[in-house]
Amino acid sequence: MNRHVWNQAAAPEGAHGTTPGSGVDVRIAPSILSADFARLGEEVRAIEAAGAALVHFDVMDNHYVPNLTIGPLVCEAIRPHVSIPIDVHLMVEPVDALIPMFAKAGADIITFHPEASRHVDRTLALIREHGCKAGLVLNPATPTHWLDHTLDKLDMVLLMSVNPGFGGQRFIPGTLAKLRDVRERIDVHRATGGQPVWLEVDGGVKTDNIAAIAHAGADTFVAGSAVFGAPDAPEAGGGYHGVMQRLRDQAAAGMRHDRPQIPEDDFKPTYDKTTGDASCHSTSARP
Numbered sequence: 001m002n003r004h005v006w007n008q009a010a011a012p013e014g015a016h017g018t019t020p021g022s023g024v025d026v027r028i029a030p031s032i033l034s035a036d037f038a039r040l041g042e043e044v045r046a047i048e049a050a051g052a053a054l055v056h057f058d059v060m061d062n063h064y065v066p067n068l069t070i071g072p073l074v075c076e077a078i079r080p081h082v083s084i085p086i087d088v089h090l091m092v093e094p095v096d097a098l099i100p101m102f103a104k105a106g107a108d109i110i111t112f113h114p115e116a117s118r119h120v121d122r123t124l125a126l127i128r129e130h131g132c133k134a135g136l137v138l139n140p141a142t143p144t145h146w147l148d149h150t151l152d153k154l155d156m157v158l159l160m161s162v163n164p165g166f167g168g169q170r171f172i173p174g175t176l177a178k179l180r181d182v183r184e185r186i187d188v189h190r191a192t193g194g195q196p197v198w199l200e201v202d203g204g205v206k207t208d209n210i211a212a213i214a215h216a217g218a219d220t221f222v223a224g225s226a227v228f229g230a231p232d233a234p235e236a237g238g239g240y241h242g243v244m245q246r247l248r249d250q251a252a253a254g255m256r257h258d259r260p261q262i263p264e265d266d267f268k269p270t271y272d273k274t275t276g277d278a279s280c281h282s283t284s285a286r287p
C-alpha cells in the first residue's frame, strides 16, 4: 500500500518536537479545530513552520459527540501542505468504516475511543493493516484498564483532559493522576521490551499548565485554542512561533529526568511534500 514516507532528516534542530540537548521529546500537536477553516492550508503550513510535531485532526460525528466537524476529504486536502504527520482523532461511532478512508486520505496516526468500537482489537489491527499508527483515546471517566490487554498493540495512548466535543474547555485536573498511572504502565512496558508508545493529552493545554502535565508523564500535547488563539503580530508575543516555543520550553521544563532510561523510539515521521510519496515507515516490531 502506498503510504507516507516518514523522514525527519530535513527537520531543523528544535523543530518538530525535539528539544535540543534535553534528551527528551516534547511534541506539540496543534488541534486544527481552533484554526481558521477558510484558510486551512495556510494554517497548517504556519504551524509546521512554527515547529509543530503533528497536525491534530479532530473528527466529530454529531453522534458519539455533540458536534460535527471534518472528514477524509479535508484530510486529503491538507495532506500536501505539510510534511509532519496527521494525527486523526476519531470521535465517531461506529469507527471501522472510516479507517480505510482516512488512511487513503493521508492520515499517519489514527486514534479512537474503545467504547465506540464493538471489537477494539479488530479495530486496532485494521488501523495497522492500513499502514497507520494506532492509538486508544480515554475520556475523563473512561478507566485505564482498557490498556490491560491492548498496550502491546498501541503506538499512542491519548488521554482526554476535557469531555470531547468542543475546543476551548478547561483542563480537568484529575487527568494528572491518570497521566501518572498511564506513564508508569508505558515505562514498565518499555523496560520489559515493549514497543514505544506515545502518551498524548488533549484539552485545555496552555502555557501555564503544560509543565505540570509534562511532569505527570505526557510527551505529546494537543493544543487548539492556545495555539490558534495566539496573536499574529510578532510584537504581541510572536504569533504561532512564540506560543509554540513557550509551550515547548514549559513542557521541557516540566519533564521528569529521573524516569527509567529507555532507547529513543523510532517514530520519526515526515511526509515527503516534494514527491507526495506516501508509505509508512517504522522499524518498530509489530505484534
Ligand SMILES: O=C(CO)[C@H](O)[C@H](O)COP(=O)(O)O
Binding pocket: 031, 033, 034, 056, 058, 089, 162, 163, 164, 165, 166, 167, 168, 169, 202, 203, 204, 205, 222, 223, 224, 225, 226
Ligand atoms: O478533541 C478536542 C475536543 O474534543 C480538541 O482537540 C481539544 O479540546 C483541543 O482544544 P483546546 O486546546 O482548545 O482545549
